[in-house]
Amino acid sequence: MASEKKQGGRPVDAAAGQALKLAALQLVREKGYAKVSIAAIASAAGVARQTLYNRWNTKADLVLDAVFEETGRFSTQPPDDAGMPCARQLESFLAEVFSHLTVDSDPLRALIAAAQEDPAFQAAFRDRFVLPRERIVTELLRRAQARGELSAERDPEMLSAFVHGAFWYRLLNGQPVDAALARAIAAEVFAG
Amino acid sequence: MASEKKQGGRPVDAAAGQALKLAALQLVREKGYAKVSIAAIASAAGVARQTLYNRWNTKADLVLDAVFEETGRFSTQPPDDAGMPCARQLESFLAEVFSHLTVDSDPLRALIAAAQEDPAFQAAFRDRFVLPRERIVTELLRRAQARGELSAERDPEMLSAFVHGAFWYRLLNGQPVDAALARAIAAEVFAG
Amino acid sequence: MASEKKQGGRPVDAAAGQALKLAALQLVREKGYAKVSIAAIASAAGVARQTLYNRWNTKADLVLDAVFEETGRFSTQPPDDAGMPCARQLESFLAEVFSHLTVDSDPLRALIAAAQEDPAFQAAFRDRFVLPRERIVTELLRRAQARGELSAERDPEMLSAFVHGAFWYRLLNGQPVDAALARAIAAEVFAG
Amino acid sequence: MASEKKQGGRPVDAAAGQALKLAALQLVREKGYAKVSIAAIASAAGVARQTLYNRWNTKADLVLDAVFEETGRFSTQPPDDAGMPCARQLESFLAEVFSHLTVDSDPLRALIAAAQEDPAFQAAFRDRFVLPRERIVTELLRRAQARGELSAERDPEMLSAFVHGAFWYRLLNGQPVDAALARAIAAEVFAG
DNA sequence: GAATAATCGAGACGGTACGTCCTGTCTTCAA
DNA sequence: TTGAAGACAGGACGTACCGTCTCGATTATTC
16 A cells, blocks of 8 residues: 555656755755755755755755754654653753754754745644654653653643743754753753 | 934935835735845835845844834833732733734744844844843742742743743744633643 | 668557657647747657657757658649740749748748758758759749740859748748749749 | 936946947857857856846847947948949949858857747847848849849849848858859849 | 567656846935 | 935846656567
8 A cells, every 4th residue: 555656757866865965964064054055955966956856845845854864763762761750751852852953953943944934844844853752742741740750730732842942942042952951941840 | 422423414314214114014914024025125115225224234134123113112011010920920921922923923933033044133133032021031930939929949041941932832833822822831830 | 781670679659750740740830839849749749758859859850850741742843844934833833832831931930940050950951941942943944044934144043042032031031921922033033 | 309217226337238249249159159058148248147138138139239239330331322333332232241241150040040939039130130231232223223224124122132032041051151142143133 | 488679658867048036235316 | 425226246046948868568579
């Protein structure tokens, strides 16, 4: 129930797509999202500009893919449930997420910005980045409630919005997003 | 020893600046920030493009001014300290801030986005919009602690980041930012 | 020493070539030579683009073939020598040539234009279209000299250039090329 | 009833237009009309691409102007009426026109070709190049009739079409257009 | 009957050019 | 000196073709 289509035509060159993602990521890290043109990415990838348009509609779509190529595997698995207290689990989850931002904070900020002027991209970004992380925290907080580490009266969804909101708020305001912040957030959530 | 310069030449036309702010605000509300060009704003204001550049460096600067022309007077005064419980004060403050967004949520989102690719504008935006509101909430929470309505162990600054973060998070993710959210935020903050 | 090669492989599909010529002619008549792309012709013919390239190198080559598919049989046989005076023979020959242009004047003008930027095509066009018609007129004028209907001092080749030149000149300048022109040309040639 | 407009704005930079015409002419002579892109002309002129579009709509319009910049002054004045016989006058007029083609035959052929796919350009080309030369020859032939050097029964307009037609016909067929042709045409016209 | 070989439909690919749009600077005239 | 008007350099954008290429499927001839 899967493969969909395969009728004819020259097969898509996976290497070209890969090269584009790599070039995009590297250029964006190097010069900043806004200063990299579509043409520059294609050129750096040694690929025709149209080939880029064949796969992605916008620079944002490409960069979203490119960033996930690297970071997609991480941070989307709920942290280990083992004996560690939930507050500690939350802190280490946040610390790991934040650690990726040492190199990709500009792309991430740019993606959030790009989402503000393109609802389709906003939806894609939400599905692939926002919601998974939101759910992890929500689940973690529910487990904490089940284990009695968090008051049953708290609202896990609102708290999750607090957690990610604080993260976004610092990020988008140019303030540090680091291990210290992870600790402070976790502490405050469980301080209630 | 104040007015600096006044030697001659045609006086600056205050009406031109006003027309620009008005045109900017209207166009941005109508078509969305990204789809309005500087030239379009100047043209709609019946003003030369250079006249705009004489007053603002970027579209973001202009729109920031234009938005504040309308909303600047509101929401920056700490809510009334009167007998009302602090949770209620927080809720009503947030509700008022959110109520302006029925018409200006797109400009606000666009300004946050614009701040991501222009540090100078980010600083201006932070000074004029972000920090004042952040301080109001921080102060309010401190008062709540003083009045015993909030545990002294909580961190008002982190909580303020939670509050505004939740606001930004919902706003930038295309989710409703309304009175219900104001109530939920206030409730959760004081639930601890 | 003739048939060249015949070892194997799928035979060329004659129907495909035919479909291409038909589609080319129809599209060119409909939308004008310049507004028809190679891809559009192949697509209209229900044929792969490469199949077109297998047979013709350029759009001009294809259209040349396509136009001749229809009109090639006509106008290349010297007019009947019978009792008719040569002036009359010339007029009726030209009238017949011109009559085809009611539907194909745009393709013909486009082919002349195409020949200006492709020497190889210019040669092909010259061999298949220009020279045959030039020879017919030259021969006709020689016969007229032999029959005393045209002064022996005239130069048949120059006169033939006058005749076809006047035709091209009107055609390429957007002026009518019709029976009236045929009559006027023939009259002037024999007026000397 | 004259100056039209002059209200404000930066004046058009005449040097830019001049540089564009020069670059266009040189590049076209060097590489051929079809192989020169609009961008290449602008770049060679050291001018922004948009500046070119501000003045001309198409490459053909620009090249038409550029060619006339050089040749417009010549060949549009009727040849001297002095004692010279009209046949001689015609020959020398044609010889002069043809002499310009040693360097500009490709541009001229390209302009004729371009006229085939753009009625507006065809009209401009006709007004500025075709008709003036056609009239010169027509007038010259009328004078010849008045002076009894050409039979009053000949049709000067048809003969003029013969003359220019022969010229175009040779030119567009890649055959030499030189002094010998000028002589042959003049001789044949007056041979009648 | 299997191997070989050319063609076909389909469509991706590297390239080139196009015309449009926008930005920030400049140059003029008029107030 | 400011403002209105608008030209200019520069550069990105998305689109349209072109001619080539790479597939799998098809259809002949040759072994």
